[in-house]
Amino acid sequence: MTYDKSELLYEGKAKKIFSVQGDDQVIWQEFKDSFTAFNGEKKATMAGKGVINQKIASLIFFFFSDQGIPSHWVKDQGEDSMVTKKLSMIDLEVVVRNILAGSTAKKFNILEGTALGEPLVEFYYKKDELGDPFISDDQALMLKVVRAPEDLLTLKKLALQVNQVLKKLFHQAQIDLVDFKLEFGYDREGNILLGDEISPDSCRLWDQQTKEKMDKDRFRRDLGQVLEKYQEVLDRLTNQ
Ligand code: UDP
Numbered sequence: 001m002t003y004d005k006s007e008l009l010y011e012g013k014a015k016k017i018f019s020v021q022g023d024d025q026v027i028w029q030e031f032k033d034s035f036t037a038f039n040g041e042k043k044a045t046m047a048g049k050g051v052i053n054q055k056i057a058s059l060i061f062f063f064f065s066d067q068g069i070p071s072h073w074v075k076d077q078g079e080d081s082m083v084t085k086k087l088s089m090i091d092l093e094v095v096v097r098n099i100l101a102g103s104t105a106k107k108f109n110i111l112e113g114t115a116l117g118e119p120l121v122e123f124y125y126k127k128d129e130l131g132d133p134f135i136s137d138d139q140a141l142m143l144k145v146v147r148a149p150e151d152l153l154t155l156k157k158l159a160l161q162v163n164q165v166l167k168k169l170f171h172q173a174q175i176d177l178v179d180f181k182l183e184f185g186y187d188r189e190g191n192i193l194l195g196d197e198i199s200p201d202s203c204r205l206w207d208q209q210t211k212e213k214m215d216k217d218r219f220r221r222d223l224g225q226v227l228e229k230y231q232e233v234l235d236r237l238t239n240q
Helices: 049-066 102-107 137-142 150-172 226-238
Strands: 005-011 015-020 023-031 034-037 042-045 073-077 081-085 092-099 115-125 175-182 184-186 192-194 203-207
Touching (some): 005 023, 049 073, 049 081, 049 150, 092 150, 115 150, 150 192
Antiparallel strands (some): 005 015, 015 023, 023 081, 092 115, 092 175, 175 203
16 A cells, blocks of 8 residues: 655644545654654754654554554654554543653652552643643543543553553663653544654653663753664664
């Protein structure tokens, strides 16, 4: 099956979305070289970033297809794009944490780096204008972000399944999977599939030995060597 890129439908912070000629069931996602943080307040462009993230995301989706985790990934296109199933996206960011860091560590004044006995799943309401606030299950139902109440349980179940598989994958690459964010959507048949991407933009990844950060916190916190560390994540995942 070959696909041809057609019209630009939407340009987001990290990707451009195009329609695909003659097939309205799929879309073409082009990974951009841009970095944004703090709800778009901090921005930068680094040449080569889109290619690295596409490769990491694709490697992970490919691995998931082998492990029975349903995702939107269909086929890579060149070095910086992929064709994915068109989903009706759920307005939730599903965050899974294995080690406390970032907003939840701050909220409860718990030291960053505190390991959790059990993984924690949290929902955030995906609304830029509200700053993506934390949302309870009941609030999510009030806002009708899912089609049926049991879909929230499906999201949690899938998120924990992703965590198990992803933790193992990164562990083999000598990387601690601290936390990550997932987005899901409904396909035409109403199944819930994993969408968006998994990359160092959406995960916290720490070197297992040195605990050095290998993710977007390098950009958020001005730690330097941003792309070098993204590339190292890709190299370690590829060479294991
Ligand atoms: N995250 C993301 N997009 C967002 C918010 C968070 O990809 O809009 C990821 C983030 O990179 C981290 C995890 O979700 O891996 C948890 O983020 P947290 O809630 O700690 O927020 P932050 O401290 O990044 O604001």
